[in-house]
Amino acid sequence: MTTDINAVEGKAENQFDHMSELMNLKDNMDSWVKHINAEMGCVRTVSKALRETIDNTEHNYELAQEMRQEIEELKQEIKLLKIIQLTMLKSKPGIAKQKMQK
Secondary structure (H helix, E strand, C coil): CHHHHHHHHHHHHHHHHHHHHHHHHHHHHHHHHHHHHHHHHHHHHHHHHHHHHHHHHHHHHHHHHHHHHHHHHHHHHHHHHHHHHHHHHHHCHHHHHHHHHC
16 A cells, blocks of 8 residues: 555656646747747838938938939039020120129
8 A cells, every 4th residue: 555655646646747848838838929929020120220221311312312413503503504504695695894894
């Protein structure tokens, strides 16, 4: 009978060890899942910030291209105005002398 009691106690102790190991494994897995979720949250945040940065960069590039085009148009207008002014000065030589004397 004592051997039966010892066997039962041994089984109970063995089951307790297994339950303890299972609880420890569950706690570790919960911790891992929380850690992974936190890391994924960081990735989502970085992803949103990266998308916003890309969008801003594209928008700034478009604005720079528009400004470059406007600058080129202004250069052409300035060249045209200079040509008109030179043409006017050549057609009226007296005006050129008067402007130079002032």
